Amino acid sequence: MTDKPSALITGIAGQDGSYLAELLLAKGYRVIGAVRDRQKARAALPVEVADAVELVVWDMLDQRGMTEVLAQYRPQEIYNFAAYSSGAGMYDDPVGVGEVNGMAVARMLEAIRAVDAGMRFCQASSREIFGEAVESPQTESTPVNPRSPYGAAKLYADSMIRIYRQRYGIFACSAILFNHESPRRGLGFVTRKITHEAARIKLGLAKELHLGNLDAQRDWGFAGDFVRAMWLMLQQQHVDDYVLATGQVHSVRELCDLAFSHLGLDYRDHVREDEASYRPAETALLVGDIAKARAGLKWQPEVGFKELVQMMVDEDLRNLSNRT
Numbered sequence: 575m576t577d578k579p580s581a582l583i584t585g586i587a588g589q590d591g592s593y594l595a596e597l598l599l600a601k602g603y604r605v606i607g608a609v610r611d612r613q614k615a616r617a618a619l620p621v622e623v624a625d626a627v628e629l630v631v632w633d634m635l636d637q638r639g640m641t642e643v644l645a646q647y648r649p650q651e652i653y654n655f656a657a658y659s660s661g662a663g664m665y666d667d668p669v670g671v672g673e674v675n676g677m678a679v680a681r682m683l684e685a686i687r688a689v690d691a692g693m694r695f696c697q698a699s700s701r702e703i704f705g706e707a708v709e710s711p712q713t714e715s716t717p718v719n720p721r722s723p724y725g726a727a728k729l730y731a732d733s734m735i736r737i738y739r740q741r742y743g744i745f746a747c748s749a750i751l752f753n754h755e756s757p758r759r760g761l762g763f764v765t766r767k768i769t770h771e772a773a774r775i776k777l778g779l780a781k782e783l784h785l786g787n788l789d790a791q792r793d794w795g796f797a798g799d800f801v802r803a804m805w806l807m808l809q810q811q812h813v814d815d816y817v818l819a820t821g822q823v824h825s826v827r828e829l830c831d832l833a834f835s836h837l838g839l840d841y842r843d844h845v846r847e848d849e850a851s852y853r854p855a856e857t858a859l860l861v862g863d864i865a866k867a868r869a870g871l872k873w874q875p876e877v878g879f880k881e882l883v884q885m886m887v888d889e890d891l892r893n894l895s896n897r898t
Contacts, residue, residue, distance in 0.1 A: 580604040582647060584632060585655030587618040589758040590698060594653055594801040595623050601805075606647050608632030608656070632656075634678035640685040644693070651808050652695045654682060658724065668723035676727035683738045683746060691744050694808045695735070699748040701793075701819075703729045707858040714750065714817055714866055732815070745813045749804045752819035752862040755882060756797040757889035764826060765794065766886065769833050773890040775844050776837040784848045788827040793861040795820040796877035796885075806871040819862020820875050832883040837891070 581598050585591045586607030598605050605627040609615035612629040619627070630647070633639050634656055644652075656678070658671045679697060686693045702725030703718045720726045735746045759766040764785070774780040795818075803818045827841075834841035867873050877885075 578602055578604045579651070580606065580647065580649045581651040581653065582606045582608055582644070582649035583653045583655065584608045584634070585657065585698075586627065586629075587615040588655055589756055589760070589797050590754070590801055591653075591655045592619055592623055592758060593756065593798045594655075594804065595627055596620070597798075597801055597805060599623065599626050604628070606630055606649060608643065634674050634681070637681040637684060640682055641688050644685050644689040648690065650693060652682070652686070652693055653698070653804060653808075654679065654696070655698050657698065657728075665722060665724075671723040672727045672730070674727075675724060676730035679731035680734045683734060683744065686744060686746075687738070687742055691742060693745075694813075695744065695746040696804050696808050697731055697735055697746070697748045698804070699732050699750045699815075700725065700728045701750060701752045701860055701862065703732065703750065704860070707860060710858040711821065711861045711863040712817065713863045714815055735815075739813060745808070747807050747813050748815045749800070749807060750815065750817045750862070751800055752793045752795065752817070752860070754795045754797040754800045754818075755886065757886050758797070759886070765829065765883075766890075768826075768829055769883065769886040770890045770894075772830075772833040772837055772839065772841075772844075772887060773894050775834075776839060776891065777894055779894065782844055782846055783830075784846045785826060785830075786848060788830065788845070788847050789825050791823040791825050791859060791861075793819045793821070793823050794829075794879060794882065795875050796882050799875040799877055803867060803871060803873045806873055810870070814866075814870065816867045816871065817862045817864055818867060819864050820879070821862060821864050822879065823859060823861045824879050829883060832880055833887050836884050836887050 581603050583591050595605050607627045607629045616624045657675045704712050705719040705721035705725050720729050732748045738744045739746050755765040771783040800818050830841040830845050
């Protein structure tokens with residue numbers, strides 16, 4: 575038997591899951607990745623992570639299967655990152671989004687209750703629960719008002735977590751995540767789209783980048799900082815939910831400027847604003863208030879916005895250069 579702490583991560587092959595796996599491995603954890611397809615997940619993970627974690631087949635719609643996996647591996651901590659996309663696809667399959675992002679969390683909580691109610695559970699929630707936010711910045715007590723199937727499903731999961739916490743005493747919590755990015759972010763997200771296309775333009779592989787409203791603002795942080803906060807949430811004596819953000823906003827225009835100038839380019843020569851891609855106007859600025867996380871977790875982001883953008887550009891340039 576091993577004395578190592580153990581953790582199970584759903585969605586381990588994604589941006590957040592891979593960063594959390596790296597963090598936990600560095601802390602000496604036994605890490606179990608719960609995935610739909612072990613071969614695909616292993617190929618998607620950084621090599622050093624893929625070689626160090628155990629991958630187990632996991633179906634977010636199969637409660638009995640979840641229970642069997644938990645009974646076999648007995649993880650002390652569980653982190654749920656498995657979800658339908660929060661990008662452009664958040665409206666595509668409302669029923670599927672509800673099943674995977676909402677109902678699946680209830681299934682996981684039931685599996686925990688059946689196997690060992692002492693397991694600790696952290697849910698990757700989302701700022702999308704605030705939707706048409708009535709105040710800015712948003713805190714843990716801001717009224718929720720989701721405006722997408724994705725946000726509604728995340729809110730259902732958060733609600734079930736509070737119910738299981740109160741009714742059964744399970745150490746389950748929600749991390750209300752604002753935008754968090756990295757070189758591992760998917761190309762469907764505007765941050766990675768900008769850094770990737772800037773690198774392509776620098777290499778002569780493209781000439782223009784078409785975007786929506788350049789003056790749209792977001793609270794963007796580094797994914798590695800956010801998963802560290804989620805680990806801290808499960809190390810506390812008392813369970814609670816936390817907003818995880820940077821508390822600062824930047825515009826898409828500023829992101830473009832940083833990305834292109836890092837490559838010695840002027841974004842104005844290459845970026846074209848496409849009004850057809852504009853999103854509806856937001857009633858309140860979406861920016862997180864992290865006072866509670868600062869006080870309760872002693873946490874704050876370490877990677878600044880400029881450093882984040884440059885990190886992403888450098889990685890895209892390196893990867894694209896290796897292919898040409």
